[in-house]
Amino acid sequence: MDKLIITGGVRLDGEIRVSGAKNSALPILAATLLADSPVTVCNLPHLHDITTMCELFGCMGVELLVDEKMNVEVHASTIKQLVAPYELVKTMRASILVLGPLLARFGYAEVSLPGGCAIGSRPVDLHISGLQAMGADIVVEDGYIKASVKDRLKGAHILMDTVTVTGTENILMAAVLADGETIIENAAREPEVVDLAECLITMGARIKGHGTGMIRVQGVERLDGCTYSVLPDRIETGTYLIAAAATGGRVRLKDTQPNILDAILFKLREAGASVEWGDDWIELDMKGKRPRAVDLKTAPYPAMPTDIQAQFTALNAIAEGTGRITETVFENRFMHVQEMKRMGADVDVEGNTVIVKGVEQLKAAPVMATDLRASASLVIAGLVAEGDTVVERIYHIDRGYECIEEKLQQLGAKIRRVPA
Numbered sequence: 001m002d003k004l005i006i007t008g009g010v011r012l013d014g015e016i017r018v019s020g021a022k023n024s025a026l027p028i029l030a031a032t033l034l035a036d037s038p039v040t041v042c043n044l045p046h047l048h049d050i051t052t053m054c055e056l057f058g059c060m061g062v063e064l065l066v067d068e069k070m071n072v073e074v075h076a077s078t079i080k081q082l083v084a085p086y087e088l089v090k091t092m093r094a095s096i097l098v099l100g101p102l103l104a105r106f107g108y109a110e111v112s113l114p115g116g117c118a119i120g121s122r123p124v125d126l127h128i129s130g131l132q133a134m135g136a137d138i139v140v141e142d143g144y145i146k147a148s149v150k151d152r153l154k155g156a157h158i159l160m161d162t163v164t165v166t167g168t169e170n171i172l173m174a175a176v177l178a179d180g181e182t183i184i185e186n187a188a189r190e191p192e193v194v195d196l197a198e199c200l201i202t203m204g205a206r207i208k209g210h211g212t213g214m215i216r217v218q219g220v221e222r223l224d225g226c227t228y229s230v231l232p233d234r235i236e237t238g239t240y241l242i243a244a245a246a247t248g249g250r251v252r253l254k255d256t257q258p259n260i261l262d263a264i265l266f267k268l269r270e271a272g273a274s275v276e277w278g279d280d281w282i283e284l285d286m287k288g289k290r291p292r293a294v295d296l297k298t299a300p301y302p303a304m305p306t307d308i309q310a311q312f313t314a315l316n317a318i319a320e321g322t323g324r325i326t327e328t329v330f331e332n333r334f335m336h337v338q339e340m341k342r343m344g345a346d347v348d349v350e351g352n353t354v355i356v357k358g359v360e361q362l363k364a365a366p367v368m369a370t371d372l373r374a375s376a377s378l379v380i381a382g383l384v385a386e387g388d389t390v391v392e393r394i395y396h397i398d399r400g401y402e403c404i405e406e407k408l409q410q411l412g413a414k415i416r417r418v419p420a
């Protein structure tokens with residue numbers, strides 16, 4: 001398995017481009033299954049999760065054309081199998097996103113039940129109950145969710161018990177082809193949900209209220225193909241900003257979208273960074289200073305994303321003062337803490353809160369990535385540590401960060417990939 005070797009101590013300085021958002025690209029690819037004619041998806045990031053989704057389409061017999069810019073043209077009408085097998089779902093939970101579209105368009109779907117994962121139990125009960133409310137017959141058998149509907153799904157009033165991103169996306173994709181009106185209450189307001197809704201609208205769907213807690217959908221009989229470009233990745237953006245701040249450096253990010261990053265940008269200013277932005281760029285300058293530790297609490301959008309808390313923990317590890325980071329979205333999302341301790345971080349976990357007392361210097365150590373965002377936090381820790389940090393099991397990073405070592409090299413970091 002590949003490793004990353006990072007020689008810490010370099011202040012990041014430079015400009016890089018932000019890639020398309022993984023969490024937008026995955027539901028938008030799933031949504032292409034709803035269209036009667038080909039859909040072209042642009043600005044897709046080069047990531048393992050995107051490849052896995054394309055592999056899943058391959059398994060289902062869906063024809064894909066990929067051009068040199070990684071734009072993917074999906075011909076959903078070529079589908080032969082309405083099954084998402086265990087072998088693929090186990091490597092990517094987001095495969096569950098094909099459940100709603102397959103059921104709505106073809107009347108049947110079999111999707112392997114995603115198991116537990118490194119960051120908690122992550123059930124899919126709300127995806128299932130939402131589809132049942134729309135008239136789907138669903139059984140869980142032999143480890144598979146088997147869903148069918150006679151004729152068409154019916155519009156329904158659905159109140160989600162918990163704010164769930166992929167749950168909202170699955171119900172939304174099912175609702176666009178349902179008969180009548182669907183109301184999704186307590187819907188996720190994440191920008192990626194909005195991006196999916198905008199793509200569906202471009203395909204001919206009738207959706208209102210996306211970006212609020214109540215989404216209204218008037219079902220239509222069919223959707224057409226379109227060309228759609230996914231929005232920039234706010235978590236990738238946040239990760240590079242935090243990396244620059246932790247090293248006392250400067251970074252300019254282009255092709256990003258600052259207006260969906262408020263929680264992160266305000267917190268970085270609180271940490272002492274000078275942060276400026278325009279329509280599609282953000283510049284952060286730490287001017288060589290050590291950051292101040294920050295307190296934060298994760299919650300659904302527009303609050304602080306859970307996908308960025310591990311990276312802030314790395315920043316706090318070398319900051320001035322003590323910071324408290326509380327995780328309210330997932331249980332068990334502190335796997336990076338033990339690894340950071342091995343690098344000399346002064347970290348304690350109390351319930352769902354991580355308390356970090358900043359130290360002047362972390363020391364390099366071999367560390368192991370356990371999930372996607374935890375891996376990113378270990379890379380940041382490596383960038384500020386004294387000596388050579390070896391980060392193992394980086395396949396997690398490749399699931400969510402496009403060319404991470406090349407982008408960091410462009411910012412001056414001493415980082416290299418050692419193939420297995």
Ligand code: UD1
Binds near residue numbers: 023128162307
């Ligand atoms: C998505 C993101 C992930 C991010 C997370 C929270 C994608 C592909 N992944 O994951 O990067 O960390 O949102 O912002 O977009 N829950 C239930 N029942 C359900 C579904 C969810 O109880 O049926 C709970 C989960 O256990 C969790 C909470 O709801 O505690 C939020 O999870 P959810 O928003 O569903 O996360 P994902 O959509 O899987």
